[in-house]
Amino acid sequence: MKRILYFIAINFLIVLITLSCSEEPIPEPDAAILSSPANNSACLKGSSETGTIATVTFSWNEAANADSYVLEIKNLQTEQTTSYTTTSLTYSATLSIGIHYSWSVTSVNTTGKTTGSVWKFYLAGIAASNYAPFPAELIAPVSGAIINANGEASVQVSFTWKGSDVDNDIASYTFYLDNADATTQVIASQTENTTTQTLQSGKNYFWKVVTTDKVGNKSNSMISSFQIK
Template sequence: MKKVIKTIALFSLPLFVACGGGSKEPVNEAPTTVNLVYPTQNLLCIDNSIKFDWSDATDANGDNISYKVEISKNRELTNIAKTQIVTTSQVTIALEKGEAYYWRVTAVDNKEKQGEPSSVFAFYTKAEGESNIAPFTAEIVKPTDESTVEGTTVTLEWKGADSNTGDTLTYDVYFGEDVIPTTLKAEGKSTTSVEVIVESGKTYYWKVNTIDNAGAKSIGQIWSFTVK
């Protein structure tokens, strides 16, 4: 009788182990980042009804993908003019005339997992009879916003652009320890960088206003960095 019981126990154990082991759910990965196709960077759009176009995203889990299109009136995308969710990589949206816009697209899977947002592109919708258009707001290069840096000097660098490609741009750079910088570090600067002296342990704020040769000005966003 004892032999029979042992045999049953031996054959029962593997079955118990097999039943106890379960397969894990696959990790839900975010969709890939898309590339913006149209409107291209710094484009002057004659028509204010615009067909936005971008590359298709892919999803490692094979999930269905939708796209969140954000169109803003400022480069940091805090003043959103339009947000639209679509399932294809194109959509036509009507906007106001005579406005500078900034747009990006984020892919989202059907489990609401978002990919990394695309780059931000600027464009302008020309108004009827408009001859001169204000430049786009400056785009930060370095140091990146809210970053930490080392050293006693820092090179502030940015990009400028204008949909009037023939315009000449100059820059007024404000820099200091005030959250809203009012100290003019450089005025009418034709290049896109300036070197500043800094101290360890301090946080600095800066912005760049962009002016075209007709006097039209775009007020820049305020950026900051901390010195280690």
């Protein structure tokens, strides 16, 4: 009996030692803090290679518990996103000049991943006295949304967007909305970044916003679509 109790005690101690020596679970990584190119800036740095492209170096601060990073660069004109994976805190990418971009960094480890802030910049290449606004960010309705009219023939829909500009000189927004390709001008000029429209149910809608600055530079947002049932 004593021998049985002895073996039970030994096994119990082994379990305790194993549990006490086991590693703590690795927490998900923190978000990386972006450094450069600065947010809402005109990026003039980078080595021009052909006159139409330049190499831009992206940098960010180290994130706790991160094993690697995924840099995502989005061309705001074409809506195309390119991703790069690195263990470094910098990455150099070759981009087209004269384009607005957004970029973000996702911290990754074996437990999970965390995406931080999204910054924007304009790759000017050379200095200019004024730069075109960033394409407006369409916030609501979100693309692909289905709005329930609850049996009504029409419904009021609120549209919201966000504008930004390197020179901070946005003058107005032009609002386009129709059932085909967002080429019908509904509001020629307004300074507010929201509007409410009464729309018929049972139709698909497409909308966009053109941003104009004080010297006449313009930028087109992406086209967003939604449905009213």
